[in-house]
Amino acid sequence: MNLRVEGLRALRLGGLAAVAACFAGPSAMAANASGMQFGAAIPMTGRIAFVGENLLKGAQVALAGINGAGGVLGADARLTVEDTKGDAQSATVAITTLIGVDHVNALLGPTSATVMSVIDRVQESGTPAVFIGSTAALDRTVKGRSSWRLSHSDSDFGPAMALLAIRNGYKTCAVAVDSLEGAQSLKVTIVPAFKALGGSISRTLELAPDQASYRSELLDLFADPMPQCVFFEMSPDSAAQFWQNAGEFPALDKVAFLGSDFAISGDALKAMKPVADRVKMIALASAPIGPGRDAFKTAYAATYPEETEPALYSDFMWDAVNVLALAAQKAGSLDAAAISGQVDAIANPPGRACHSFAECKPLVEAGEDVNFEGAAGTNDVDETGNAHTGYGIFDVGRTVEPAGVLTAADVNGALASLRD
Amino acid sequence: MEDALTRLGFGLLTGTAIAVPAVAMTLMWTSGRILNLAIGELVTLGAYVTYALWGIAPLPLVIAAAAAVPAVVACLMYAAVFRFLKGREVFVPLIASIGMAFMLNNLVIAVWGTGIERVAVPAALNASVRFGPFMATPLLLFLAAGAALVVAGVALLLYRTDFGLRARAASQHGDLAEVSGIAAFQVTLAVWALAGALAGLGGAALGISASVTPTLGATLLLIIAAAVVVGGLGSPAGAVLGALLVGVTTELSTIWVNAALKPAVAFVLMAVILLFRSGGLVRADLEPRHA
Numbered sequence: 197m198n199l200r201v202e203g204l205r206a207l208r209l210g211g212l213a214a215v216a217a218c219f220a221g222p223s224a225m226a227a228n229a230s231g232m233q234f235g236a237a238i239p240m241t242g243r244i245a246f247v248g249e250n251l252l253k254g255a256q257v258a259l260a261g262i263n264g265a266g267g268v269l270g271a272d273a274r275l276t277v278e279d280t281k282g283d284a285q286s287a288t289v290a291i292t293t294l295i296g297v298d299h300v301n302a303l304l305g306p307t308s309a310t311v312m313s314v315i316d317r318v319q320e321s322g323t324p325a326v327f328i329g330s331t332a333a334l335d336r337t338v339k340g341r342s343s344w345r346l347s348h349s350d351s352d353f354g355p356a357m358a359l360l361a362i363r364n365g366y367k368t369c370a371v372a373v374d375s376l377e378g379a380q381s382l383k384v385t386i387v388p389a390f391k392a393l394g395g396s397i398s399r400t401l402e403l404a405p406d407q408a409s410y411r412s413e414l415l416d417l418f419a420d421p422m423p424q425c426v427f428f429e430m431s432p433d434s435a436a437q438f439w440q441n442a443g444e445f446p447a448l449d450k451v452a453f454l455g456s457d458f459a460i461s462g463d464a465l466k467a468m469k470p471v472a473d474r475v476k477m478i479a480l481a482s483a484p485i486g487p488g489r490d491a492f493k494t495a496y497a498a499t500y501p502e503e504t505e506p507a508l509y510s511d512f513m514w515d516a517v518n519v520l521a522l523a524a525q526k527a528g529s530l531d532a533a534a535i536s537g538q539v540d541a542i543a544n545p546p547g548r549a550c551h552s553f554a555e556c557k558p559l560v561e562a563g564e565d566v567n568f569e570g571a572a573g574t575n576d577v578d579e580t581g582n583a584h585t586g587y588g589i590f591d592v593g594r595t596v597e598p599a600g601v602l603t604a605a606d607v608n609g610a611l612a613s614l615r616d
Numbered sequence: 617m618e619d620a621l622t623r624l625g626f627g628l629l630t631g632t633a634i635a636v637p638a639v640a641m642t643l644m645w646t647s648g649r650i651l652n653l654a655i656g657e658l659v660t661l662g663a664y665v666t667y668a669l670w671g672i673a674p675l676p677l678v679i680a681a682a683a684a685v686p687a688v689v690a691c692l693m694y695a696a697v698f699r700f701l702k703g704r705e706v707f708v709p710l711i712a713s714i715g716m717a718f719m720l721n722n723l724v725i726a727v728w729g730t731g732i733e734r735v736a737v738p739a740a741l742n743a744s745v746r747f748g749p750f751m752a753t754p755l756l757l758f759l760a761a762g763a764a765l766v767v768a769g770v771a772l773l774l775y776r777t778d779f780g781l782r783a784r785a786a787s788q789h790g791d792l793a794e795v796s797g798i799a800a801f802q803v804t805l806a807v808w809a810l811a812g813a814l815a816g817l818g819g820a821a822l823g824i825s826a827s828v829t830p831t832l833g834a835t836l837l838l839i840i841a842a843a844v845v846v847g848g849l850g851s852p853a854g855a856v857l858g859a860l861l862v863g864v865t866t867e868l869s870t871i872w873v874n875a876a877l878k879p880a881v882a883f884v885l886m887a888v889i890l891l892f893r894s895g896g897l898v899r900a901d902l903e904p905r906h907a
Contacts (some may be wrong), residue, residue: 245730375876376726381725402876406835408633408863415619436732436827466732467827470742535824550832568755569665 197522231271234259234517235300237314238328239282239307243376243405243431245462247307247509251328253314253581254278254506254513255304257492257499258553263458266523266525267555280306284313289550295321301530302520303569304513308378312337319343324523324535325469326516328401328509328531330456331381340581342536346519346543347572348482348585349379352611353456354385356480356587356602359610361371361425364478369454370423371400374387379429386427389610393560398423405434425452428477443471451485460596461508461612468592477592482572483510483601484588491548491551492571505570507597515570518553519543525553527558542568543575543583573604584608622628623867629752630845631863632760634836635826637818638843638855639770643811645805646787646850647694648702654693655815657720658686659738662819664728666668666830673876682820683813689720690803693810698808699801703763717834719841725830733828743865745821766817767856774852783807797880842882846889848896857897861885 198307204538236255255275263272274445276298278290287310294300300323306314308329315337318325325343327334327470332350348434361369371377386399398421401413417426425546430438435458442448446470458464460478468475492514496506520535522542541547547567550556556566568575573585586607618900623714637659644652662682669678678807693716701709742756774780785793787807793800822832839862847858862882869881889897 241725241730249730402874404876404878406831408836408839408879409626409627409630409867412623412867413875414876415622415626416870432732433827433829433831436734436829440742440826444741444751446744462734469734513689 199352203251204586207403219487231269232273232302232521232530233298234273234275234302234304234520235281235294235298235301236275236277236304236513237294237306237310237325238277238304239288239309240279242282242284242309243433244309247282248279250396250461250509251305251307251513253496253500254510255517257496257506257510258514258517260499261495262274262517262521262553264310268524269530273517273521276300280310281310284310286310288312288317290427291317295323301524301532302326302535304383304520308334308381309376312377313550315343321533322536324520324532324539326520327515328512329378331377333377333383335582336580337530338581340540340577340579342532343581344519344539344543344577344581346515346570346575346577348587349582350381351482351589352584352607353609354382354387355389355557355610356607357382357386357427357454358389358395358458359388359395359602359606360478360480361427362395362424364452366399366425366452366454367395369395370398370417370425371401371427371515372417372435373401373428374405375405376405376431378456378458381430390427392525393610402432403434403438407434410438411465412442412447413439413440422447423451425454426481429458430508431455432458432461432467435464436467439468439471439475439606443474447587449474452476452478455592457508460590461594465594465596468539469572469594472594475593479590479592479596480602481508482585482588483586484565484598485601486569487549488515488551488569488573489571491555495552511571515568515572515575518556518570520577521553522556522560522566525557526566531535538596540577542566543577545576552555618749620868620871622751623870624864625674625750625752627867628733628860628863629760629863630867631860632763633822634818634840634863635856635859636763636766636821637833637836637840638817638847638859639767639852640814640818641840641844642810642847642850642852642855643807643814644690644844645844647807648698648709650698650704650709651713651816651841652698652716653710653837653841654701654716655811656837657680657717657724658690658812659819659822659833660719660724660830661686661689661781661833662816663832664819665722665816666728666820666823667733667735667906669726679817679820681778682823683816685817686814686816687809690808690815691709694805699804703859712750716899728830730830735824735828737824739771746760749804754857755825757774759825763821765819768838772854773810779806838882839882840877842886846886846896848898848900850900851896851898854896854898854900861897 209584238251240248267302280287280290289316303323303325303329306329327345338345362458373383522534524539547565558564577583586603589595590600641655665685666682668755704760782803786803843858847854865885866881876890
C-alpha cells in the first residue's frame with residue numbers, strides 16, 4: 197500500500213465530502229450546531245426596504261419570546277438576515293448564503309417581489325420555509341410539504357377588496373397599480389371579482405415606478421367618466437410622487453381610493469401626507485382582533501415600547517417564527533424533514549388553541565396537540581400550504597383608524613359568487 | 617388638442633426639474649470625458665440637506681447649503697478619484713462613478729435612514745392653477761423660474777467671464793492651457809464644484825416639490841442621462857434642450873402608449889436622435905479634445 201497515494205486519495209475524498217456537505221442542505225451541518233437558526237431573506241434596502249425592516253421587527257419580537265421561554269429544545273434560537281434588496285439577483289444570493297453557507301434550520305421569506313425567482317432552490321433544499329408574500333403565484337407552488345404561506349394570498353385579497361368596494365356602494369372603479377409583482381398580482385384578482393359582484397372597471401392604469409411625474413397618468417385617471425373609486429397599490433417611494441402630483445387635481449376630492457396593506461405602512465402615510473386631509477382612502481390589512489393578535493401586541497410592546505402599534509407585516513413574521521419554532525419543539529429535532537412534518541399539526545386543528553411560543557411550549561412538551569392561532573389570523577393551512585384569513589378595514593388619513601372587519605366567511609362568500 | 621397641450625405643459629415642468637442636474641452631468645463630462653453616474657447621489661444629497669435645514673435656517677441659507685455640500689463632495693470625488701482617471705477609456709471612470717454612487721447612497725442611508733421624508737411647504741403653494749389648457753402650482757412655476765435663472769447664470773459664467781474662458785480652455789486642451797498659465801487642475805476642480813452645486817440645487821428643488829428618499833437621485837439618473845445624450849454631450853445648452861424634450865416626449869407619449877412604458881420612451885427618443893445626429897441635438901462646445 198502506497199501511503200502517500202492513499203493519503204492523497206483520503207484528502208481528495210475528504211475535500212469532496214466537505215464541499216458536498218456545504219450543499220447538502222440544512223440538516224447535515226446545522227443539526228450539529230446548538231440552537232435553532234432562522235434565516236430571513238428579506239428586503240432591507242431598496243424600494244421596499246420598509247417591508248424588510250418591519251418583518252425583521254416581527255422576527256425579533258418572536259425570538260425574544262421564544263428565548264424568554266427557554267428557547268427551542270432548550271437552546272436560544274438565532275436569526276441570520278440576508279438582504280434581498282427586492283430584486284431577484286440579490287434574493288438568489290441571499291438564499292444561497294442562508295441555505296448553502298449558513299445552513300439555517302428554517303427559512304423566513306422571501307417576499308412577493310422575489311420569491312418566485314428562488315422558490316425552486318428553496319424547495320429542492322428541503323429547508324422548512326414560510327414565504328411572506330401575497331402573490332397569487334404562490335397559490336399552487338407553495339405545496340405545503342416543506343414550504344408554506346401563512347399570510348393571505350391576493351387570490352383572497354382581491355375578492356376581499358372588491359367586496360369592500362361593493363359594500364361601500366362603489367359600482368364603477370378604476371385600477372391604478374404599479375408594475376411591481378405584488379401590485380400586478382392583486383390587479384389580476386380584483387378585476388374579475390369586482391365584475392362578478394356587479395361592478396365595472398372604468399379604466400386600468402399601469403404606473404411605472406419611480407417617475408419624475410405622474411401628472412399625465414392622473415389626467416387619465418380623473419378623465420370622464422369619473423370613477424367612484426380607485427383600486428390602488430404602489431410602493432411608497434413612487435406613491436410619494438403620485439400623491440404629490442394628485443394634490444394638483446381638484447378631482448382628487450371626488451374619488452375614493454381602496455388600498456391594500458401597503459397603504460397603512462408608515463412610509464405610505466408619509467407619502468400621502470400632502471393630501472391626507474383630502475383623500476378618502478380605505479385599506480384592507482390583517483384583522484386587528486383576536487387573542488392571537490393580543491398576545492402579539494403585548495409581546496411587541498415589550499420589545500418596542502416606543503411604538504404605539506406593531507409595524508405593518510411584523511405579525512406575519514411573528515406567526516412564521518412561532519409556527520416553525522413550535523414545529524421543531526414538537527419534532528424534538530432540528531432536522532429539516534422532522535420540522536416540516538410537524539408544521540401542519542402545529543398550525544391546524546385539532547388541538548388546544550394557543551397564541552405564543554411561551555403559551556404553546558408547555559402543552560407541546562406535555563404531549564398535547566396544539567393549534568397555534570397567530571397575530572395575522574388562524575394560520576390554518578390547506579392542502580396547498582396556504583392559509584386563508586379575514587381582514588381588518590381601516591380608514592387612512594393622517595392616521596390609521598380601524599373601521600370594521602371582513603371575515604374569512606365574508607370573503608369565501610365573495611369567492612363563491614365568483615365561481616358561480 | 618387641449619389634452620395634448622395639458623400634457624405638453626406637464627412635460628415642460630418635468631423637463632425643468634431635470635434640466636439643472638443634466639447641466640451638471642454635462643459639465644462633469646467636459647472636464648475629461650467623465651460620465652459621472654454618482655450625479656444622482658449628489659442630487660439626493662442636495663435634497664436631504666434641504667430637508668435637514670428646512671424650517672431651521674433661513675431659506676437662502678438652506679439653498680446655499682444644498683448647493684455647497686454636494687459641491688464639496690464633488691470636489692472630493694474629483695480630487696481623490698476622477699482626476700487620476702482622465703484620459704482613460706470612458707468606461708473606467710464610469711465604473712468608478714458607480715462605486716462612488718454606492719458609497720454616497722449608503723452614507724445618506726446611514727445618516728437619514730431609508731424612510732420617506734417631506735419638506736413642509738405651505739398648502740397655498742401646492743394649490744393648482746389653470747392657464748387655459750395648462751395647469752401648475754405656484755411652487756412649480758417658482759421652481760421652474762429658478763431653474764431658468766440658474767441655467768442662465770451658468771451660461772453667463774461659462775461664456776461671459778474669465779473663469780468660463782479658462783474652464784473651456786482647460787476642458788478642450790488641458791496641456792496647452794497649463795502651458796498658457798491656466799491652472800488646469802484648480803479650474804477643473806472649480807467646474808466640478810459648480811457641477812456639484814447644480815446637482816444639489818436640482819435635488820433641493822425636487823425635495824421641495826416632491827419627497828426626499830434615498831432613491832430620489834438614482835431613479836432620475838437614467839432620465840437625466842438620456843437628456844444629456846439627447847441634447848449633446850458637452851453642451852450645457854443641449855442638456856437643457858434635451859431635458860425639455862425628454863420631459864415633453866414622455867408625457868405626450870401617454871396619449872398613445874401605456875404609461876408603464878414611459879421610462880422606455882426616453883430611451884427610444886435617445887436612440888432615434890442618435891441615429892440621425894450621433895452627437896446629439898446641439899454641437900458640443902465644451903467637448904474635451906485632449907485629457
